[in-house]
Amino acid sequence: MLTIQNVTLNYAPELHGVESMPVVGWAINSDRKNVEQTSWQLQLSRDAAFSQIVFDSGKVADDRSQNITLSGIELAPSVWYFVRVKISDNHGQQSDWSEAAGFISGLPGDQWQAEFISVEGPEEKDSSKGTLLRNTFAIEDAAEVASVIVHASALGLYKLYVNGQKVGQDELAPGWTSYHHHLLYQTYDLTALVTVGDNAIAASVGAGWYKGDMSFNRKRNYYGDRTAFICQIVVTLRDGSQRRYGTDASWLGTDSPVLFSEIYDGEVYDARREIPGWHSVDCDTARWRQAEVVAGNKGVLHAQGASTVQAIDTLAPQALIVTPRGETVIDFGQNLTGWVAFRVRGRAGDKVTLRHFEVLDAEGNVYLDNLRTAKQRIDYTLSGAGEEAWHPSFTFQGFRYVHVECWPGEINAENFSAVVLHSQMASTGEFACSNPSLNQLHHNILWGLKGNFVDVPTDCPQRDERLGWTGDAQIFCRTASYLMQTRNFFAKWLRDLHYDQTAEGGVPHVVPDILSKKCDDNWLLSQGTHSAAAWADAAVINPWTLYLMYGDKEVLRQQYPSMKAWIEFMRAHAVDNKWSYKLQFGDWVALDAKEGSYFGATPNDLTCMAYYSWSTLLFAKAAKALGNQADYETYSALHRDIVDSFQREFFTPTGRLAARTQTAHILALYFNLVPDAFRARTIDTLVELLAEHDGHLVTGFVGTPYFCHALSENGRASEAWQLLLKDDFPSWLYQVKAGATTIWEHWDGIKPDGTMWSPDMNSFNHYAYGAIGEWLYRAAAGIDTDEEQPGFKHIRIKPVIGGDLTWLKARYRSGYGDIVVHWQVEPGGDTQRHVELRVTVPHNTRATVILPAECQLMATDNIAFSAINNECQATVGSGEYRFAYRL
Incomplete structure (x- = not known):
């Protein structure tokens, strides 16, 4: 029997907000072997019963069941559409129609009638408080209403409510983007939430990434100094006509019980200031003030559709600890990103204070030093109205442990839970083997992804950083795409990479870029905030990886100008194909670095040229995939020239690689930069370098991801396995033996004697070295x-x-x-x-x-x-x- 399962739209089961026809795909189920599709038929309808069909492909002789793009279909805004498919196969069987997959169309920029509104004044630019906004709209005859759709966004963060109920499952919306170029809006179906007569629509707004205190520089107002909210409600009647309501100066606002909320520092909330029914129709608004329309570029609004941040999981406490210093600590047993939800009883004015952290120190006490200036603190003041349940709204923490600094009455672990937040992505990878330590390593890699894929691919989720470092994202992209469906997550982030590129094509170290022109006093980044080899190459490597993993040409097309601009940036700064530009991280935090240095021993000239070669090759392949023959020939020739220059620069006539480091040999092998005659010598030397360290790696961010690949792809699989299975320092399994539940930033974040690596840069949830996960799937499993x-x-x-x-x-x-x-x-x-x-x-x-x-x-x-x-x-x-x- 031939059936269709899992019809997807832009690789997701459902989309809420999309401004053009999504890419369609499906999986096939059959009780036969060697099944190949021979034809498909696709229908698009305005209703789930397919009585309002607006497109019918007819029978198409085609074996594609993924990446189906349909051109020439104009979508009406703010309505539901449904897609179904039926197919035939090479065994003469035909399927029935699939179950329908639905999507809500978005609202193109020229159709936004709503305005950005705020009740913050310009004098409150340094405030991190929350505000509330509300209005009402009327539904006259429910029988005539086909749907009620809302599109919403904010300069800051928002939560949306209708008639007292939170709308949707999203958190930290609208996320973090290059706001001046790319502001996402979310789309929700309100049909089931509205009633005949007046309906209340309301929003709670916080500072978030937009105007909050961000980066290790601890500066604020990167994008603006006033939060604002925008939404447009579209009521579609059964005759097809639409009525629209939106934010304007008629809305009312007031301060919320959120007295302070910051990404790094946590939230201060006073439940005594809560306004009963503030998001309901019958709220007393006598003391509310008029909202003000503020300037905002509606032309940068884009539909998000999928991969929003949500509360994905909830973990119960594993232990209640009293430390040697007498601190009461809750252990959730897993390093995670999210927040703590709790239930509490007490008198009005009683306090709850929680501090979130990752590890206990060598004596078993609370360890906060590696948070740097991030407070990760929650302060809640009780209203005294019976049992109170609460969690923060506009912040998140990276933690395994919570220090309960203040609590009214007896502390009971059952009153706490850890809510895991990350971007919503379907799970795609499973791995298990006979070695429990490898299974734990896989677990740690997965939780490193969960902890750092909170709207942007951050380096770490706990300290005063949490930035979208391009190097980490590039290194981990392939692993992440085995573990979860990351296409929509990375496609969104890559748009911001393009928007934040310099006019010359340089790629920022972090995306979204909040470091440029803000780091004059930073010891490292004052040397440059963009265009480092292996970091900036995310512009090319990540789109190509998505193409490999999903067959997706749409992201290649979207990013093609960005990819090309980065190649041209390197070419503009190259002499004989050897390029350099300001700050280069090289093989960052490699163990072969000089004492006290973060920079590994592999020369920057080598890493720059190696990545120049690799990105140019991948861009040439992308050009070929998109049918751009001229660019394919141009950049293939450039790649050959770079390889020739590399070999002349770094290989002696007898085949010795001039830089005698593990990373140099790894890059030369994995990026195919070794002359054929010298390949055996190069791999032999790499094995010698490994043996010199008793089979241990001394590589950093650049060499580590490719180490096992370089070995196993060159006839040294046994050495690759031996390297992977080392369990003393430095190794992946050293961290496992030390009790890690995520990947660490440093091989010895916690040293064998229990002491810590330097607190200035010692994250215990830092996914980059988890790139070994790619080898587990691609090589070990094959x-x-x-x-x-x-x-x-x-x-x-x-x-x-x-x-x-x-x-x-x-x-x-x-x-x-x-x-x-x-x-x-x-x-x-x-x-x-x-x-x-x-x-x-x-x-x-x-x-x-x-x-x-x-x-x-x-x-x-x-x-x-x-x-x-x-x-x-x-x-x-x-x-x-x-x-x-x-x-």
């Missing part, structure tokens, strides 16, 4: 895509068996369906190992299974293998397969 047929339309399955593991199982939920690899190893009667490999290939894809050339096949599931490129290969269609062989 699930890889093919750039000629990206998005896993053609799958390469080439597991790297090793590490003394007896079994490993990984699952990746591609757009086509689940790809599963499960291998088991049993010692043979002789020196050989017996391997059983089970593979699941989703429908409408094909996979090439690649085994070692020296393997002895025992069971092939009637699949013929051939010797190709010194490997044993077979190509299969969809289905489940079992192979057995000896190694």
Whole structure:
């Protein structure tokens, strides 16, 4: 039986707000093997019953079931649309219509009649208080109403309410973007929340990233000095006509019980100041003041649609601790990002004070030093009205532990819970194996993603930083895209990267960029705030990675000018293809750095040229994918020139790489910069450098992500496994043995004696080194895509068996369906190992299974293998397969 499951719109199951026809995809279910789609038909309707069809593709002979783009469809604003699909396959079967996937169309900039409004005055530019705004609108005849849609955004952060109920599940909306160029609005369906007669619409507004106290510089008002709110309600009647209501000077406002709220420092809330029914129709507004229309560029408003920040999970306390210093501490057992929700009873004026932190010190006491100036503090004043339940609104904390500094009465752990916040992304990766430490490492990598993908890919979620460092995002992008569906998350962030590029094409160190022109007094960034190798290359590497993982040309098209501008920036600053520009981080915090330095021993000239080569190659491939033949030829030639310059600059005539560091050899190998005649020597030298440190890495941000790949792709899989499984300092598993639940910023964030790395830069939730997760999926499990047929339309399955593991199982939920690899190893009667490999290939894809050339096949599931490129290969269609062989 042939059926369709998981129809997606821009890779999401549903979209709330989209201004053009989304990319459509679907997965196929069948009880047969080798299923390939032969045709599809897609319909678009204004209603879920498909009685108002506005587009019908007819039967299209096409095998694509992902990345379907439909041109020429104009969407009416602020209404629901529904998409359904039916297909036929190569076995002569036809499906029924799929279940419909729905989306709400957005509101293009020229159709916004609403205005930005505020009840903050210019004199309150240094205030971090919250404000409330409200108005009413009327619904005359519910029977005539087809839908009530609202589009909302803010200069600051907002929460939206209708008739006393919070609208939607979003938090920290509208998120953080390059506000002057790119302000997102969210879209919600209010139909079920409104009634006949008057309806109240209200918003609570906070400072957030827009005007708050941000970055380690602790400066504020980066984008403006007044918060503001905007929303437009669109009532669509059954005859198709629309009525619109929006924010204007008729709205009323007042101060909220949020006395102070900042991203880093937490929130101060006085429940005694709560206004009963403030978001309901019957609120007494006699003391409210008139809102003021403020200047705001509605032309930069863009629909978000998906991947908003939400409360994703809730964790219960694991322990209530009294430290040696007598501090009462709640341990949630997991380092996370979010906030604490609590229930409390007491008298009016009683206080609750909570401090959030990541680790206990060597004596088991509260450790706050690594937060730097971030307070991560919650102060709540009780109203005294029975049991009170509360959590903050416009801040988030990075923590595992909470110090209860003040609490009325007895502290009971059952009154607390940790709410996990991150951008909403579907889970796509699962990994487990026979080594519990590796399983914990995978867990730590995943939670590092969760903790740092809060609207932007931050470096860390706890201290006074939490910035979108481009280097971290570039390093981790492929790993993140195995773990979760990151296409919409990164596509949004990459728009801001483009907007924040310099006129010359330079890419900021952080996106959104709040450091440029703000760091004159910073010891490091006064040297430059943009265009560092490996950091700025996120402009090219991240869009290309999304193309590989999702087959998505839309982000490539969106980012193509940005990608090209970055290549041209490097070319403009290059002499004989060796480029440099102001501050370069190099192999940041590598362990081969000089004492007291953050800069690794690998020369910046080498890292700059290596990444120049790599980004130019990827951009040439992007040009080819988009059909831009002229650019493909131009930048392919430039890439060849850079490689030639690199080899002349860094390789001696006898094949010695001039920079004798692990990272130099890793980059040369992984970026294919080694002359063929010298490859064996280069890999041998890398292994020697590894042995010189007793099998340990001494790499930093640049070398670490590629280390195991450089080994396993060059015939040294055993050394890659040995490196991964080291559990003493420095290693990934050292952190696991130390009790980590996320990835650390430093290999020895906590030293073997329990003391801490320098508190000025010692995050315990810093995902960059979690990039090893890519190797777990791509190499150990062997699930890889093919750039000629990206998005896993053609799958390469080439597991790297090793590490003394007896079994490993990984699952990746591609757009086509689940790809599963499960291998088991049993010692043979002789020196050989017996391997059983089970593979699941989703429908409408094909996979090439690649085994070692020296393997002895025992069971092939009637699949013929051939010797190709010194490997044993077979190509299969969809289905489940079992192979057995000896190694």
